[in-house]
Amino acid sequence: MEERKKQVLNAIIKDYIAxxxxxxSRAVSKxxxxxVSPATIRNEMSDLEEEGYIEQPHTSAGRIPSAKGxxxxxxxxxQREPLTSAQRxxxxxxxxxxxxxxxxxxxxxxxxxxxxxxYTSIAAVPEQGRGNLLNLQLVSINEYQVLVxxxxxxxxxRHKLFExxxxxxxxxxxxxxxxxxxxxxxxxxxxxxxxxxRERLYDFQRQDxxxxxxxxxxxxxxxxxxxxxxFTGGIMNMLSQPEFQDIEKLRSMMSIIEDDPQVEKLLQTxxxxxxxxxxxxxxxxxxxxxxxxxxxxxxxxxEKAGSLGVLGPTxxxxxRTVSLMEFIAGELSRTMSDKDKKSQE
Amino acid sequence: MEERKKQVLNAIIKDYIAxxxxxxSRAVSKxxxxxVSPATIRNEMSDLEEEGYIEQPHTSAGRIPSAKGxxxxxxxxxQREPLTSAQRxxxxxxxxxxxxxxxxxxxxxxxxxxxxxxYTSIAAVPEQGRGNLLNLQLVSINEYQVLVxxxxxxxxxRHKLFExxxxxxxxxxxxxxxxxxxxxxxxxxxxxxxxxxRERLYDFQRQDxxxxxxxxxxxxxxxxxxxxxxFTGGIMNMLSQPEFQDIEKLRSMMSIIEDDPQVEKLLQTxxxxxxxxxxxxxxxxxxxxxxxxxxxxxxxxxEKAGSLGVLGPTxxxxxRTVSLMEFIAGELSRTMSDKDKKSQE
DNA sequence: GATAGCACTCTCCCTCGTCGAGTGCTAATA
DNA sequence: TATTAGCACTCGACGAGGGAGAGTGCTATC
Numbered sequence: 001m002e003e004r005k006k007q008v009l010n011a012i013i014k015d016y017i018a019x020x021x022x023x024x025s026r027a028v029s030k031x032x033x034x035x036v037s038p039a040t041i042r043n044e045m046s047d048l049e050e051e052g053y054i055e056q057p058h059t060s061a062g063r064i065p066s067a068k069g070x071x072x073x074x075x076x077x078x079q080r081e082p083l084t085s086a087q088r089x090x091x092x093x094x095x096x097x098x099x100x101x102x103x104x105x106x107x108x109x110x111x112x113x114x115x116x117x118x119y120t121s122i123a124a125v126p127e128q129g130r131g132n133l134l135n136l137q138l139v140s141i142n143e144y145q146v147l148v149x150x151x152x153x154x155x156x157x158r159h160k161l162f163e164x165x166x167x168x169x170x171x172x173x174x175x176x177x178x179x180x181x182x183x184x185x186x187x188x189x190x191x192x193x194x195x196x197x198r199e200r201l202y203d204f205q206r207q208d209x210x211x212x213x214x215x216x217x218x219x220x221x222x223x224x225x226x227x228x229x230x231f232t233g234g235i236m237n238m239l240s241q242p243e244f245q246d247i248e249k250l251r252s253m254m255s256i257i258e259d260d261p262q263v264e265k266l267l268q269t270x271x272x273x274x275x276x277x278x279x280x281x282x283x284x285x286x287x288x289x290x291x292x293x294x295x296x297x298x299x300x301x302x303e304k305a306g307s308l309g310v311l312g313p314t315x316x317x318x319x320r321t322v323s324l325m326e327f328i329a330g331e332l333s334r335t336m337s338d339k340d341k342k343s344q345e
Numbered sequence: 346m347e348e349r350k351k352q353v354l355n356a357i358i359k360d361y362i363a364x365x366x367x368x369x370s371r372a373v374s375k376x377x378x379x380x381v382s383p384a385t386i387r388n389e390m391s392d393l394e395e396e397g398y399i400e401q402p403h404t405s406a407g408r409i410p411s412a413k414g415x416x417x418x419x420x421x422x423x424q425r426e427p428l429t430s431a432q433r434x435x436x437x438x439x440x441x442x443x444x445x446x447x448x449x450x451x452x453x454x455x456x457x458x459x460x461x462x463x464y465t466s467i468a469a470v471p472e473q474g475r476g477n478l479l480n481l482q483l484v485s486i487n488e489y490q491v492l493v494x495x496x497x498x499x500x501x502x503r504h505k506l507f508e509x510x511x512x513x514x515x516x517x518x519x520x521x522x523x524x525x526x527x528x529x530x531x532x533x534x535x536x537x538x539x540x541x542x543r544e545r546l547y548d549f550q551r552q553d554x555x556x557x558x559x560x561x562x563x564x565x566x567x568x569x570x571x572x573x574x575x576f577t578g579g580i581m582n583m584l585s586q587p588e589f590q591d592i593e594k595l596r597s598m599m600s601i602i603e604d605d606p607q608v609e610k611l612l613q614t615x616x617x618x619x620x621x622x623x624x625x626x627x628x629x630x631x632x633x634x635x636x637x638x639x640x641x642x643x644x645x646x647x648e649k650a651g652s653l654g655v656l657g658p659t660x661x662x663x664x665r666t667v668s669l670m671e672f673i674a675g676e677l678s679r680t681m682s683d684k685d686k687k688s689q690e
Numbered sequence: 691g692a693t694a695g696c697a698c699t700c701t702c703c704c705t706c707g708t709c710g711a712g713t714g715c716t717a718a719t720a
Numbered sequence: 721t722a723t724t725a726g727c728a729c730t731c732g733a734c735g736a737g738g739g740a741g742a743g744t745g746c747t748a749t750c
Binding site for chain 1: 691692693694695698699700701
């Protein structure tokens, strides 16, 4: 694309992102001095429209960027907005806080992202933990109920209460616990699949009826649930966006944000360490076509551990949002990797 | 209040709840046959307005109920709407489901309430568990990190990761664990206050430096956090209410619903087993004056265990909502008490 | 190729007039 | 005395009409 046309497109997008109103040729020529008159701009705009980068809500209105326009901007022209020190500070503050509970930590991350971006934030964390199985405890509550507590090397704890079909006494339980520890402690959590369980516990399982129960029980706790835990924040920020003054649009977005599986689907983009920017029609969920999002993955020791995203109108401030999300995901990866290393010591 | 005036007020409230539009004298006389002409109704309405039970948005509009009118209706005239068997069924279905995780159970309760009422639901569960301390475990992650796991008789588990200022080895940890168990297992969780800890552990605490650490640690885990965990559901239902088509009103409600402490404040009504109906200006939170709510407490073995509420416009369907919430809170109390008894066996 | 000029188009906003719903008052009625 | 019918009045909703303003596309000119 010729340089001047690029500049015109850039001006239109920037202005529209800032003001949410169609941009006219006069405004472009005045505010962003390209050294040419409005008439010239008009010709360029006419071309840009023909090529599908911008569109006109109606004759005698200015132009607004199309999804294709935003895409071109993000891919070829966008420059990352430098972060202020206040922004960096806010992120680091959250990161340096305590977090023995992953849940509440992710929640405050989401709130921080919403505060910084003024958009709705979403995040997904796999239910299945990372790290190795550090310890495993079976606690008898009564003879029909057993509490299984799993401790990962990351300091994350999971627990589940099980109802047994047959009663069990303390000695038997201790014996099973012993055996399970022997076979499973040290294994990587993500490797504890059905097959792996079967392999390691094959002999044990044959041994007696109760062991078989324990087998079923572990299988349920450890495998199966590959679902992600979903967090959202700053839903209210949607309300301040002029594009969502229309209640119907708002409702269609809200129903997606409130529905965990849909949000999970949104966050399933790439597994790379690059941000993913998804614009308008590219959104993978029905009814989110008026939105864009910026999704970043975070990594613990080089391995993908979860996703963070920001959801807003297609008129998203891509430049700022990308900078912020890149920084936040980086800090989060660093913080969680540190923590992980520390707990492995 | 004279019988006929009551009937007129009743008709106005019912009609307004159903249609969200000012009710005229003609409509009252026609739809709710009181056997008198519109002119007579008009006189009654004029009286009701003078006494503050209804108001007029403007001359030549019908009347709408005032907060005082709703209050009178709820206190003196309202009849509980009988539940359908489908509604009962839905509630019982959720109740009979598994719930080893209190969190996800409460979440699905909230969703159910929203589905049944078509309003936004809110719930609060005290972080501090009910029941007795059944077991306590200290798990060493590395020499500076200890995971404290608390198991309540209700099957609810809490855990917290602690960073120690001094390293600790396995034997010492085991010794402390032993002591703590000895002193604390069996105690009622809600009684484990700072004072109680001090009393029981006084000698122990003096014993050595590490025990003192353990003391601090337990104090943090067990006391202090009297905060409630807040759940919400069906936020989207707000959008379908005609009174919240105005984005500003919507925003003021949303900002309250998104803010846990505010929701907690809303739910702090009475501790009795009666429902609390709060209407318009009675709402304890700034900015919620256009709303009403119905709050029910649920009880485990006769003791208050948490609160459930429904949040909607003042034009709330009190009759149906009260019936539903009464039923749901009752079922929830029953289910959780059963579970509690079962785990005590 | 860039620009100035100009007619044209379309939205926004204001005003005006009509319509209809609903009221309050008054006089008549049971 | 309570109820009702009749009637003038008020006010918001709605649609038509018109001016203002923003922005365009086209054409002729530099």
